[in-house]
Amino acid sequence: MKDIEITPIQPRTTVRVKTLQRASRRLEVVPRDPQRGQYLVASASQPGVFYSVDLDSRALAGRCTCPWAQHGGVNCKHVLAALRYHYTGLGGLSFWRTLADARRQHRRTVKGEGIYATVRPRARRRS
Ligand SMILES: [Zn+2]
Numbered sequence: 001m002k003d004i005e006i007t008p009i010q011p012r013t014t015v016r017v018k019t020l021q022r023a024s025r026r027l028e029v030v031p032r033d034p035q036r037g038q039y040l041v042a043s044a045s046q047p048g049v050f051y052s053v054d055l056d057s058r059a060l061a062g063r064c065t066c067p068w069a070q071h072g073g074v075n076c077k078h079v080l081a082a083l084r085y086h087y088t089g090l091g092g093l094s095f096w097r098t099l100a101d102a103r104r105q106h107r108r109t110v111k112g113e114g115i116y117a118t119v120r121p122r123a124r125r126r127s
Pocket of ligand 1: 051065067068069078
């Protein structure tokens with residue numbers, strides 16, 4: 001009899017933010033109605049599939065139509081990708097799991113939904 005391979009299921013709380021962040025960088029973001037925080041974000045695993053992301057205008061959070069988000073997950077990589085895109089004008093966003101992690105960056109810190117972001121100001125160079 002063969003051994004049954006058991007894949008440990010990671011609880012949502014241990015999903016590593018940095019892994020998500022890296023994944024979110026590779027996703028295509030299509031602005032749908034940026035004024036209202038509405039974006040389409042490409043699926044990483046299914047070519048041609050886009051999920052709808054609705055950003056919360058008052059917080060660093062959003063809703064997504066991907067299966068993971070539909071099952072109660074927050075801050076999926078699609079939401080992170082849309083947030084990065086949405087706040088491009090502000091500077092680069094980096095995401096952190098805890099406030100302590102964020103504070104260590106010595107940058108402006110914004111609180112999200114179970115997540116923190118630091119803002120890297122855009123270099124303003126005038127030549
Ligand atoms: Zn999603």
